[in-house]
Amino acid sequence: MSSIQEDDDLVFRKIASLIEPLNEKGVKLTRDTDLIADLEIDSVAVLDVVMDIEDSYDISIPVNTISEIKTIGELVDAIHAIKKEQS
Amino acid sequence: MSLFDKFQTTATQYKALREGIGRDPFGVSMDEMKGPTRAMVNGKEIVLAGTNNYLGLTYDDRAIAAAKDAIDQSGTGTTGSRFANGTYAAHRQLEIDLAAFLGFKHCMVFSTGYQANLGAISALAAPPEDVILLDADCHACIYDGAQLSGAEIIRFRHNDPESLDKRLGRLGDKVKGKLVCFEGMYSMFGDIAPVKELIDVAHKHGAYALLDEAHSFGVFGDNGRGVCEAEGVLDDVDFYTGTFSKSLASIGGFVASNHPELEYLRFSSRPYMFTASPSPANVATASAALARLKSDPSMRENLWQNAKRVHAAFTQLGFDLCAPESPVIAARLEGREQAFMAWNFLMENGVYVNLAIPPGTPNATSILRLSVSAAHTNEDLDAIINAYTALSEMLSAQAA
Numbered sequence: 156m157s158s159i160q161e162d163d164d165l166v167f168r169k170i171a172s173l174i175e176p177l178n179e180k181g182v183k184l185t186r187d188t189d190l191i192a193d194l195e196i197d198s199v200a201v202l203d204v205v206m207d208i209e210d211s212y213d214i215s216i217p218v219n220t221i222s223e224i225k226t227i228g229e230l231v232d233a234i235h236a237i238k239k240e241q242s
Numbered sequence: 243m244s245l246f247d248k249f250q251t252t253a254t255q256y257k258a259l260r261e262g263i264g265r266d267p268f269g270v271s272m273d274e275m276k277g278p279t280r281a282m283v284n285g286k287e288i289v290l291a292g293t294n295n296y297l298g299l300t301y302d303d304r305a306i307a308a309a310k311d312a313i314d315q316s317g318t319g320t321t322g323s324r325f326a327n328g329t330y331a332a333h334r335q336l337e338i339d340l341a342a343f344l345g346f347k348h349c350m351v352f353s354t355g356y357q358a359n360l361g362a363i364s365a366l367a368a369p370p371e372d373v374i375l376l377d378a379d380c381h382a383c384i385y386d387g388a389q390l391s392g393a394e395i396i397r398f399r400h401n402d403p404e405s406l407d408k409r410l411g412r413l414g415d416k417v418k419g420k421l422v423c424f425e426g427m428y429s430m431f432g433d434i435a436p437v438k439e440l441i442d443v444a445h446k447h448g449a450y451a452l453l454d455e456a457h458s459f460g461v462f463g464d465n466g467r468g469v470c471e472a473e474g475v476l477d478d479v480d481f482y483t484g485t486f487s488k489s490l491a492s493i494g495g496f497v498a499s500n501h502p503e504l505e506y507l508r509f510s511s512r513p514y515m516f517t518a519s520p521s522p523a524n525v526a527t528a529s530a531a532l533a534r535l536k537s538d539p540s541m542r543e544n545l546w547q548n549a550k551r552v553h554a555a556f557t558q559l560g561f562d563l564c565a566p567e568s569p570v571i572a573a574r575l576e577g578r579e580q581a582f583m584a585w586n587f588l589m590e591n592g593v594y595v596n597l598a599i600p601p602g603t604p605n606a607t608s609i610l611r612l613s614v615s616a617a618h619t620n621e622d623l624d625a626i627i628n629a630y631t632a633l634s635e636m637l638s639a640q641a642a
């Protein structure tokens with residue numbers, strides 16, 4: 156397993172743990188899970204989850220970026236991109 | 243068909259709830275107004291406790307007379323924007339009066355408070371080098387102004403200066419202008435921002451502070467200048483925004499500042515340039531209400547007395563209130579269905595309050611938002627407290 160892949164798994168698991176309390180329908184979380192369509196999470200709640208992620212990784216994820224994100228995988232990718240840029 | 247698909251989930255939810263109670267909380271029709279605190283709804287007189295009529299000035303004699311005079315003298319509408327079609331003397335005078343009242347050098351009047359925030363924020367920040375930081379619970383018009391600017395937007399935790407500090411600290415050197423936006427009193431929960439700490443943090447990082455006192459203008463501070471007056475930091479606010487639609491009982495909004503560059507917005511702010519200026523009657527009403535607010539502190543005293551009475555009564559009834567004493571008294575309910583049912587129960591008991599349910603509410607809470615007015619009589623307050631007493635009995639009977 157490459158270190159990128161390992162890091163990817165860690166970020167995915169972190170996000171999944173933050174989203175799980177909002178996963179009322181008990182959907183199995185994968186990279187392809189759509190936050191709003193599959194999980195029916197309210198758009199403000201998505202922003203709140205992102206705020207927890209920001210504080211976990213000490214990065215800022217602009218609202219403009221979040222509005223373009225649909226799936227958990229896209230969120231993972233955005234975090235990698237921002238971590239790289241802001242470090 | 244796909245154009246309408248996105249509405250379906252919410253539409254279906256609302257429909258089920260609406261049909262369950264036989265009333266639409268988001269479409270209540272006041273068939274006839276009976277004064278600042280009463281209206282006829284479905285043939286029944288209701289106490290209005292879901293307004294923003296904090297000072298109760300919607301039927302102020304002098305404001306009504308001033309509005310009538312303004313229509314006689316200047317007509318019903320301005321038919322255009324100030325940028326394209328010209329400014330009336332009354333627009334300018336109101337800007338001068340507001341600036342003088344607040345102690346700022348510059349003021350711009352907009353057609354609504356929504357447009358004031360939209361116009362200020364969208365014009366002040368621009369991509370790619372400016373960043374807007376906003377409190378997570380900011381009003382839609384602050385979010386929309388930020389979106390319209392096209393600049394990068396970062397949210398900080400509600401009323402949390404440390405969260406703002408961290409986010410400002412993370413910004414790289416490429417960032418030029420930084421604009422931090424927050425409110426004085428928040429409209430849904432009635433909670434107050436730590437404005438001094440937020441301004442200090444903003445200035446420490448070289449950012450400008452924009453404070454929206456929409457709900458706190460006329461309500462807080464020894465002279466009614468808002469939460470920033472109460473906290474002693476009015477002079478440190480870079481951009482002070484407000485509305486005429488609440489304490490001033492009219493329609494319109496404004497931005498005040500000591501930065502002379504505010505005047506540039508007159509030829510760069512689209513929500514100022516491309517919409518009709520406020521009507522003569524609206525301007526005259528706001529001017530008269532401002533004059534009354536300046537000369538008569540008794541309304542603010544009544545408002546606070548009323549707010550304290552209701553807050554104490556609800557606390558005693560055991561309601562889960564969202565904030566300490568303020569003119570907005572929001573009670574948290576268990577969920578959407580319970581809030582809907584409670585709202586309907588209050589309507590049946592002759593009291594109109596605001597229902598707020600997810601999506602879009604902070605922390606996905608369901609609340610009943612009540613706003614107190616200086617014009618509420620003791621009779622009105624009795625009716626409100628009686629209705630909530632019956633509600634709390636009904637809720638505890640259900641829980642048992």
Ligand SMILES: Cc1ncc(COP(=O)(O)O)c(C=O)c1O
Pocket residue numbers: 354355356357359381383425429454456457485486487493494495
């Ligand atoms: C915080 C805040 N800002 C601005 C506005 C907009 O005010 P107006 O009704 O004048 O458009 C409101 C009211 O809805 C508000 O709550």
